[in-house]
Amino acid sequence: MKVRGKDLKKDDFERTIKIEYHPKLLYAWDAGYAVGKFLQGLKEGKILGIRCRKCDRILVPPRAFCELCFVPLDEWVELKDTGRVNTFSISYISWDVRRLEKPEIPAVIEIDGASPGIGILHLLGEVKPEEVKVGMKVKAVWKKESERIGAITDILYFKPLKGEE
Amino acid sequence: MKPYRKVAVIGAGLTKFMRRALETGRELSFYAAKEALSSSGLKFKDIQSVVMATAPDAFDGVHMKGEYLADGAGGFKRPYMRSYVGGGSGVFAIIHGWYMVASGMFDTCLVVAEEKMSSCQPHPQAAFNSIYDHTLERPLGVNLLWIFALEMQRYMHVHKISEEEIALVSVKNKKNALDHPSAQVAEEVTVKDVLNSEIMAWPVRRLMVSPTSDGAAAIVLAAEHIARRVSEKPVWIEGIGWCLDTSFWTNRDLYYPDYVEKAARMAYEMAGIKEPSKEIHIAEPYDPFAYKELHHMEGLLLCKRGEAAKLTAKGVTQRNGDLPVCPSGGLLGVGNPIAAAGLMKVCEIFWQLRGEAGKRQVPGNPKRGVAQAWGDLMQVGTVVVLGI
Amino acid sequence: MKKVEKNTEIRVWRGEIPVFYLYTPGVAGEKFFQSLKEGKLIASKCPECGKRYIPPRIYCEECLCDIEDYFEVPNSGVVESWSEVYLTADENFLEKPSLIALVKIDGTDGKLILKALEGVEIGDRVEIVFEEKRVGGMKDIKGVKKV
Numbered sequence: 001m002k003v004r005g006k007d008l009k010k011d012d013f014e015r016t017i018k019i020e021y022h023p024k025l026l027y028a029w030d031a032g033y034a035v036g037k038f039l040q041g042l043k044e045g046k047i048l049g050i051r052c053r054k055c056d057r058i059l060v061p062p063r064a065f066c067e068l069c070f071v072p073l074d075e076w077v078e079l080k081d082t083g084r085v086n087t088f089s090i091s092y093i094s095w096d097v098r099r100l101e102k103p104e105i106p107a108v109i110e111i112d113g114a115s116p117g118i119g120i121l122h123l124l125g126e127v128k129p130e131e132v133k134v135g136m137k138v139k140a141v142w143k144k145e146s147e148r149i150g151a152i153t154d155i156l157y158f159k160p161l162k163g164e165e
Numbered sequence: 166m167k168p169y170r171k172v173a174v175i176g177a178g179l180t181k182f183m184r185r186a187l188e189t190g191r192e193l194s195f196y197a198a199k200e201a202l203s204s205s206g207l208k209f210k211d212i213q214s215v216v217m218a219t220a221p222d223a224f225d226g227v228h229m230k231g232e233y234l235a236d237g238a239g240g241f242k243r244p245y246m247r248s249y250v251g252g253g254s255g256v257f258a259i260i261h262g263w264y265m266v267a268s269g270m271f272d273t274c275l276v277v278a279e280e281k282m283s284s285c286q287p288h289p290q291a292a293f294n295s296i297y298d299h300t301l302e303r304p305l306g307v308n309l310l311w312i313f314a315l316e317m318q319r320y321m322h323v324h325k326i327s328e329e330e331i332a333l334v335s336v337k338n339k340k341n342a343l344d345h346p347s348a349q350v351a352e353e354v355t356v357k358d359v360l361n362s363e364i365m366a367w368p369v370r371r372l373m374v375s376p377t378s379d380g381a382a383a384i385v386l387a388a389e390h391i392a393r394r395v396s397e398k399p400v401w402i403e404g405i406g407w408c409l410d411t412s413f414w415t416n417r418d419l420y421y422p423d424y425v426e427k428a429a430r431m432a433y434e435m436a437g438i439k440e441p442s443k444e445i446h447i448a449e450p451y452d453p454f455a456y457k458e459l460h461h462m463e464g465l466l467l468c469k470r471g472e473a474a475k476l477t478a479k480g481v482t483q484r485n486g487d488l489p490v491c492p493s494g495g496l497l498g499v500g501n502p503i504a505a506a507g508l509m510k511v512c513e514i515f516w517q518l519r520g521e522a523g524k525r526q527v528p529g530n531p532k533r534g535v536a537q538a539w540g541d542l543m544q545v546g547t548v549v550v551l552g553i
Numbered sequence: 554m555k556k557v558e559k560n561t562e563i564r565v566w567r568g569e570i571p572v573f574y575l576y577t578p579g580v581a582g583e584k585f586f587q588s589l590k591e592g593k594l595i596a597s598k599c600p601e602c603g604k605r606y607i608p609p610r611i612y613c614e615e616c617l618c619d620i621e622d623y624f625e626v627p628n629s630g631v632v633e634s635w636s637e638v639y640l641t642a643d644e645n646f647l648e649k650p651s652l653i654a655l656v657k658i659d660g661t662d663g664k665l666i667l668k669a670l671e672g673v674e675i676g677d678r679v680e681i682v683f684e685e686k687r688v689g690g691m692k693d694i695k696g697v698k699k700v
Contacts, residue, residue: 001346002200003200003347004181005183005193006183006187008183010185016583017689021576023573023574024643025570026568028566028567029568039566059413061415063413067413087315087318087322089366089367089368090364091365091366092366093310093365097287097290103367106315118416119416121302121311121415129367152300153304188577189582191610199619202617226574284574284575285572286572287572
């Protein structure tokens with residue numbers, strides 16, 4: 001079996017004639033009906049969920065239709081800003097593959113008030129990496145009201161809720 | 166069982182899998198397509214249709230990538246379609262090719278898969294970040310490694326699996342790949358080496374991750390009457406299946422790949438397989454990360470949930486074990502040019518069933534194999550069952 | 554469809570995909586660019602059907618066979634089409650409109666899109682003018698002018 005291909009080492013790649021291209025990929029994404037309202041809720045310091053009348057799930061992040069039942073949704077529910085860690089990681093690599101001194105701790109957090117297993121992605125803070133556990137109870141730490149703009153980052157991170165198991 | 170035309174794989178070809186290829190995407194596609202064609206016994210004029218699987222345009226940096234690659238893949242002035250479902254594309258391509266021939270529309274189909282990730286700077290991973298929701302996730306400074314780390318953590322937590330058990334997969338696959346001519350990152354490592362490698366996003370360590378790669382793979386499909394005429398040992402496509410789960414990944418329990426099971430059931434039903442763990446002789450599940458091989462073995466119903474790690478520790482998944490898994494060396498050993506990686510696994514089953522896998526050959530005359538690919542945001546499972 | 558009550562509830566989220574690219578020209582492309590650096594044009598020919606490719610390729614799209622035969626071609630050709638361009642890629646007006654021409658290169662079956670250094674008509678014979686300082690790339694060609 002013939003297996004072809006010329007592999008370039010890093011220096012060869014640097015020396016080879018190359019064409020450089022910097023595309024300008026800028027986007028203005030429409031938040032849509034459901035996420036738009038969710039972001040408004042975040043600005044007001046609330047986490048909003050939405051309920052499907054058919055399967056009875058309370059969902060977050062909210063959406064305009066239930067993907068299992070394929071029906072439109074409009075029953076909004078205010079959820080708590082506490083939850084449990086479903087899974088987490090301790091990341092030492094940034095988005096552009098640089099090494100981080102202080103690790104980031106992303107986690108999937110099941111929000112209290114939503115159906116079981118329904119969570120959102122966010123970061124954990126004010127906690128040592130070795131102390132994070134699956135099942136840990138956490139609470140959102142919000143930006144000051146004047147600094148909130150209606151974004152997922154209006155919540156700075158979730159921190160452990162002491163004294164609760 | 167509905168009456169379909171029987172379709173066989175009669176040729177296969179691969180390029181080297183490399184970190185940075187000199188060749189353009191088109192040239193890589195040509196190498197693989199040419200090799201597959203030469204090994205099939207057919208001439209180029211006998212090819213009636215072409216399917217091209219290639220993952221995000223953002224890697225090669227060519228919009229309309231499918232069209233760009235067409236002439237290198239033999240798609241010049243022939244019915245040509247692109248197949249794309251993220252990392253699952255490699256196996257999705259053979260499913261797509263199966264439709265071209267089984268429908269009776271074409272008697273032959275050349276299926277090619279290509280990826281050139283090295284063009285993307287500063288690192289291909291940056292292009293991957295667009296997989297996350299732009300409004301609710303990207304502003305958190307996301308990183309592709311997070312989803313894998315989060316899924317691996319959940320899997321380990323639910324089944325109480327240790328890092329050591331997962332490291333065994335890296336050890337096995339990287340060693341198996343030493344016998345693969347295309348391999349990019351084959352090497353002998355120990356469990357200790359894997360556990361000492363740098364933490365990228367805990368619990369993921371560097372030696373548990375497959376590299377970014379450039380490469381291409383291709384196979385030739387033919388309808389029964391042609392396959393029997395030109396090929397001594399056609400390998401039949403016995404079952405196909407694919408399934409997509411919701412993109413609301415934070416609403417799913419990540420410890421089990423439900424979508425892989427659904428895809429596998431679809432393929433097994435078509436193939437008439439009732440007990441996969443006994444009737445499948447070789448498995449090539451998608452292994453971009455070490456824990457993924459175990460995760461997918463369970464999704465493919467090759468063992469009970471939570472048991473894959475135990476089977477690996479017992480040596481069952483070695484080449485001379487009862488159920489060889491990734492005898493090729495998988496993505497961990499050979500490389501991961503996204504779409505081409507899945508098709509590489511199909512090529513491996515092809516060669517294994519024909520007894521042509523050389524040093525990688527699994528003993529005992531295997532008759533049936535399953536290849537599986539996975540992709541998107543922990544979303545898609547694509548499965549194909551091949552038999553001889 | 555629900556009517557929007559408060560327009561503060563509608564939001565647009567802005568962002569970007571921050572990547573750039575370094576393309577290798579490939580096995581054939583590398584040879585082509587090296588020859589441009591020397592002020593020459595090269596093409597490649599298929600051993601089976603005889604099709605002559607410019608820019609050169611290592612495979613024939615019609616026969617799907619390897620091509621290894623590279624040869625030099627004259628720096629001249631015939632204009633098959635042309636256009637006058639007023640806008641940039643992001644739709645701003647150019648200070649001065651630019652002229653581009655699609656030129657069939659002599660001795661090949663291929664065409665190149667090049668800058669026209671003066672007004673041209675379809676059917677005009679043109680010669681390819683190279684830059685004084687060359688680095689190995691399409692920019693080594695200054696443009697075409699009538700013979």
